[in-house]
Amino acid sequence: MVHALEHLVVRHTHRLPLPAGPAGDGSAAARRFDAALMTAGFKLSAELTARLSALAEPVVVETAVRTLASVRELVGDHVRHNVYFVDFPDNVPDTLDFWTECFARAVDGRDARAGLLRRLRTGLLDLLSLPSYGRYPHTYEEMIAGHDELIAAAGDRLTVLHPGGDAEEEVAALYRALAGSTTPLGEEHLEDLALLAGHHAHGAEPEDIPVRENRAVVNRGRLGAGAAPLMDTVTDVLRLACALVDGDVTLRGSTRFRALSRPHRRALLAGLDALVAASPGRLADVSAHGESWKRLGERLHPHEYPHWPHAAEVFAVARGERKAPSLDGRVEELLVRGDVTGAADLLASHAPGRLFRAVDRFLRTAKEGAEREAVLAAVERAAPEVSGRVVLSLREHVHNRAGLPGADTPRRRVFVNREGRAWVGPDTRPPLPDDVRERLVAVLDAETRRRLPDPGSLLIDPRILAVALPLSGRAASSGLGVLPRGSVSPVDGELLRFFTYWREERHTTDHDLSALVLDGEYATVTWLSYTALSDVEGVHSGDITEAPDGASEFIDLRLGAVRGTFVVPQVHVYAGEGFDEAAECFFGFMLREAAQEGRPFEPRTVRTKSDLRGPGRVALPLAFRRDEKGRWHAHWLHLYLRGKPSANQVEEHRVSIAVLLRGLLGRESLTVGHLVSLMEESGARVTLWDGRSVPEAPVMYLGMERPEGLPTGSRVITPENLRDLLPA
Template sequence: MLDHVIIRKTLRVPRSEAPAGDGAAVARQLDAVLAGVGFTATRELLDHVSGLEPGAAMDLAVRAIGAVRGLVGDHVEHNAYFLDFPNGVPDTVEFWVSCLRELVGRPVDVLPGVVNLLDLPTYGRYRHTFAELLAAHDELVASAEDRVTVLHLGDTLAEETSALYLRLAGSPTPLGEGDLDLLAELARTCLDGAQPKAVPVRENRAVVNAARMAGGREPVAVDTVTDVLRLACRLSGGDVSLATPTRFRSFRRRERRVLLGALDRVVDGGEAKLGDVARHAGPWKRLGEGLHPHEYPRFPHAAEVFAVARGERTARSLAGRAEEAFYAGDVGRAAEILAVAPGMLLRSLDRLLRRSTEPSEVDSVLAAVESVIGSVSGRVLCSVREHLANRTTPDLARVFATRGRRAWVADDNRDPLPPEVVARAAALIDGELTTRLPTYAHLVVDPAMLDVALPLSGKASEDGFAVLPRGSRSRIDPEAGEVLRFFTYWRETARRTDFDLSALLLDEDFGYVGHVAWTNLAHDGAVHSGDITESADGATEFIDIPLSTIDAHCLVPQVNVYSGEGFDDVAESTFGWMTRGPAQAGAPFDPRTVRARSTLRGPGRVALPIAFTRDPDGSWSATWLHLHLPGDPAFNQVEGNHLNTTLLAKAILARRYLTTTHLLDLLRAKGVPTTTWTPTLHLDVPVTYLGLHPPDDLPEGSTTLTPDQLIPD
C-alpha cells in the first residue's frame, strides 16, 4: 500500500480525511506502542489522531505502526538458536560433540570418518519457540540512549504520493532497484497530476516514460537513441541500465509507432546521434526484429539506426574519434572532440591529464573543461571532484563495483597526477558547484550528516532504515552501549536456504586477528548466536561484539550464502546492527536498540554491508560498504574469502569520499549562515534543516533537505 511506502520513505503519516470524532484513546495507544519500537509521534500527529472518528483513528494508527515496525525489522520474529544467547553459548567443538551424542538410534548420512553436520537431527533447527525465547529473557531495561525516531504528520495521501513521485523523478542521481520500481508505481498513480520539470537521470526518465506510454501518453525528453533503447527495455520488463540483456516482448502497433517516431525525431536532429548505436549493436538488432521499421516508411531516420546496428552503414562515434586523437598523441585535439559531450569530457579528465606531458597540454585540457563545465550535471561534477581527491597518490587497491554492487579489486598501476594539476582542476569544479548551490537564509545541519558521502548513485546503497551511501561514516555513541550486535534475517522462497552471519576481526594494519562464525562460536568475548540452516518460516543469526574489550581495530561483518537461494531470490533478506549496554538484558532483538537495518539484494554470494573501525580516541565508527563478492555457488565461509574481504575493506576505508561537509564548506564560503543542530537549540524563525530525519520542534514553515537534495543540478 502506498501509505506504508510513504511512511517508510519519509517518516510522514498521510493525513486522514475521515470524519471528526473522539480518537483520544487511540492516540494514547499509538504513542505507547510507538515508544516500544523506538519511535515517537509529534504532537501534531497525536492531535490529528485524537480528532478523528475512533474507527478511522485506529485504521491510521495500525497503518503507522505496521510501517515503522517493518522499517526496523519488528514485523517478524527473531528467534535465536541458543535459548540464552548471548549467555550459555557452548564451545564450538563441545557443541558439535553433543549433537553427535544425540545421534544414537537415529539415521544419518555418515561416511567413514566424515559426518555431515546438516544431517544431524538437532543441528541448525530451532529447538524452542519464539515465545519460549522471550520467556527465558527479562524485559529490556530502557535507556536514555536508546534510539528514538520522530514520526511526523504529513499531508493527504494524494499530496504525499505526488510529492514523493516528484522527488524520485527529479532525483539528480540514479535510483536503486527498489526505488526504480517504486517510481514506476508512482508514475502510473500520478499520471494525471503534477509532473516534474525535468527528469535528469536517463534511467529514471525511461521508467517515467514507460508509465506514460502505458497510460496512452507520449514519452518526453527523449533526445538520444539510447533513451529509446532504455524505454523499450523498460516496456519489456528489462534492465534500463543496459547492463544485462533484455528479452524484448512483442510490441503493439501503437507502441512500435511511438518508439520509431521517437527514434526518427532524434536522428533527424543530427546524424551524429547515430554514433551511439554501435555501443549496443546487439540489443538494437534484437529490437529491430520486433519493431519492424520497414513497415513504417514515414520514419526513414529510424531505419538508419538499425542499418548502423547491422553494419550496413558506418557511423563514427565521438569516443572513436577521440581515441584516434589519443592514438596520435594529440591530447588537445582529444579534449576538443570530447568537449562536444561535456559529461564525457569530465569523465575522461583523468586520462587526459595523465597523457598531458607538457604544461601547454594541461592548459588546453583545462581550458576545454572550463568552456563546457556549465553544461555538466552536478552529479558528474561531484563524482569527478571525489575522484581527483584520490589521485595525487596511488590507491592501496582499485575497487570496482558493478551496478549490482558486485565488487572486485585490482592493482593501481596509474601514474599519480601532479598535486598542482589536481588543485587547478578541483578549483574549476568547486567554482562551478559554488555558483550552482542555492543560497539558504539559514541552514541548520544535523552533525550526523557531516561524514555522509554524497549519494552519487542509488546503486551504491540499499533500501532500509538509517542506511547511508557507500563510504559514509557514522560515529557510534559510546554512551549508547558497549555491546555491538549484528543480525541478519532471511526467509527462503521455494527451497531450503542457509545464510551464515560471520565477523572478520582485523588489527590496525588489517592483519587477521580472528573471526566469529558458525565454525567458531566465540572469540575474545565476541559470541555467535548459533547456526540456522533452513528458513521456511524465517531465520535470524546474531553476533555480539564487546567494543570496549575486543582486541581488534576493524570489524567486518559479512553474510555468506552457504546453500540454497541467493540474495536476489529469497523472499526477504536483511542485515542490521544494534547497540546496548550489558545491563539492559532483554531478548536478542529489540527494535528500540536497532540503529540501522538494510536490505540485502545483489548477484553475489557474499555480502559485505558495513565495516566498523576503532577511532584514535578509542570510540568506534561505522562505514557503509554495500558490496558483494561473487563467492562460490555453495558452501561460502568467512575462512575462504577473508583475503578478498580484507583487501576490499582496506581500500574502501582508505578512500577519501566527497561528503556533505565539502558542499557545506562551499556554502559557507558563499556566505550562507549555518548552525549545527543540538537538542537544546532554540529556533524562532523558519530554517532549512539538513538531515535524514527532522526533529519535532522545527519552526513552522521550515523545510528539510537530505544529502541527495543538496547536490546541485
C-alpha cells in the same frame, strides 16, 4: 490506490500523510497509536498527535493499522526472529561441545543411527547433515517465553514521525522527488518510482528528469496509462523497451527482449522515427548499444511500418548497413592520432559529462605544457554544462589522486561497480602533478559554489557532516538508518548485536552471519561464525541451514572486549539462493547497554536495517573501527564479493576482505561537510544545533533526523532526502 502508496511516503520521508475523515475526539486512539509505535522504536511528533486527536476515532485506528505495518517492516519487525540457542546470548556452548552433542543425539536416534554409521565407515562425516543441526529445536513462542521484557534505556532509538499533507499531495511530492533525482536511484527506489509513475502518469511532472534510467521507468508508467513518453534521444527509446520487459534500464547488462504488444511496438517505432527525422545526427548513438538494438529490432518488426522510414534507419545502423560514426569512436580516433587537444575539445562541445569522466586519462596522456593546458581549458569551458553529480564525482576522484604511499608500499586501486561488487588491483597510473590537481580542485569548487543555493541561515547537526554525499543511489541499500557508502557515523553503546534474516523463494537456502576481527595492520585476530560460536569478543546465536518460513542469525559483541581495531560483519551464501534471488534478505545491527535484557530482536534498539540485494555471494554492509581514543565508528561499505558458488565461509575470505578494507579506508569520500564549507565561504551563516533550541526564523536544517518545532518555511535535509542537497 493512494492508500496503497502511503507506506512509500512513510518509508521515504518519515512523514505520515494526514488522513481524510470526519472530525471528532481521537485523542485516546492517538495515544494508543503512539504507544504501539514506541514498541517498534517510533513515535508521533507533538504536532502529528494533535492533528490525529482532532479526527474521529475510527479514522485514527485505521491509520494506525496501516502505519504500524509500514514501520515494522521498515525496522525488520514484520517477521519472527527466532534463534537456535533458546537463551541467546546466554548459555551458548563451545563449538566443539555443541558438535559433540549433535553427534551424540544422532547416535541415540534409531532412525538416523544406521545412516550415520555408514557415513562414518567412509571416514567422512558432514556435521551439517546431523539431524539436530541447523533447524530450530524450539518454537518462536517458546523462545520468547524464556526472555524478559526489554528494559528501556536513554540510548534506545526513537524515530519521530511528522505530519505531512493529504495523501494525494504527499504521494505526488514523493513521485516528483524520485523522478527528478539528480542521482541514479537504487533498484528498490526504482521499483517504488515505477509504482508511483503509473499512478501519476497524467499529473504534473518534475521540471527535469536528468537521470535517463529514471526517465525510462517514468516512461513505462506513462505508456501504460496512455500518456506520451518523454524522450529526446534514441537511447531513451531503447531504455523504455528494456523497462517494458523488466530488463536492465541502465543498459550495462543484457536484456532478453520478449514479444511486445502492438501498441508498445507502435509507440517505440513512432518515437524513433520522430527523433531521427528531427535530428539525423542522433543515429551516432546507436552503435554504442548495437547488439541490443539488433535484438530489439527482431521484436519490433520495423519493416511492417514503412510509413516510419527513419525508425528503420536505426536498425540499419545497428546491423552495419549504414555508417553513423559514434562520438566515442571519433574520440578514440583522435587519441590514436595523438590529438589529445582535439579529443578534449570535441567532448567539451558535444558531451561535456564524458570529458569529465575521462579527464584523468586525458591529462596523463597529454604532453606537459600547451597540450595539458588545452585539456584544462576544455574542462573549464565544459564545467557549466556538466551535472552537479559528475562535478562532485570528479572532485572526489581528484582529491584521492593526491599523495602516494612510500616507495616500499605497493599502490593498490579499489574498483566498485554500479552493483556494489568490489575488487582490488594494482594502481599503475602515473600521479597527477600537484599544480594540475590544484587547478582542477579550484575549477570544480568554484563551479559547485556557483550552483549551491543561498541557504541564508544553516542549522547543522554535527553528526551529518561526516555523511558521504550520495553521488549514486546504488551506493546505499534501502532500509532504516542506512547511510551512503563512505559515510562514517559514531557508535555509542556497550553491546553491539548484528542480525540477518532471509526467507528462501524456491530452493533450500543457507545464509551465514559472521564477524571478522582485525588488528590495526588488518591481520586476523579472531572471528565469530557457525564454526566459532564463542570467543572473548562475544557469541553467535547458532547456524540455521534452511528458511522456508524465514530464518535469523545473530552475533553479540562486547565492544569493550574486542581485541582488535576493526570488526567486519558479513553475510555469506553457504547454499541455495543468492541475495538477489531470495524472497527476502536483510542485515542490521542493534546497540544495547550492558544491563538491558530483552528478546534477541528488539526493534527499539535497532540502529540500522539494510536490505541485501547484491550480485555476489558475500555481503559486506559496513565495518566498525576503533580510533586512537577508543571510540567506535561505523564505516559504510555496501559491497558484495563474488565468492564461491557455495560453501562460503569467513575463514576463506578473511585475507581478501582485509586487502579490500585497507584500500577502501585509504580513500576519502566527499561529505556533507564539503558542501557546508563551500556554502559558508559564500556567506551562509552556520549554527551547530545543540539538540534543544529551535530558531525563530526559517532555516535550512541539515541533520540525521528532523527536529520538532522548526519555523514554517524551513528546508529540511536528512539522510532520507540527502540527494536534494546535490546541486543540479
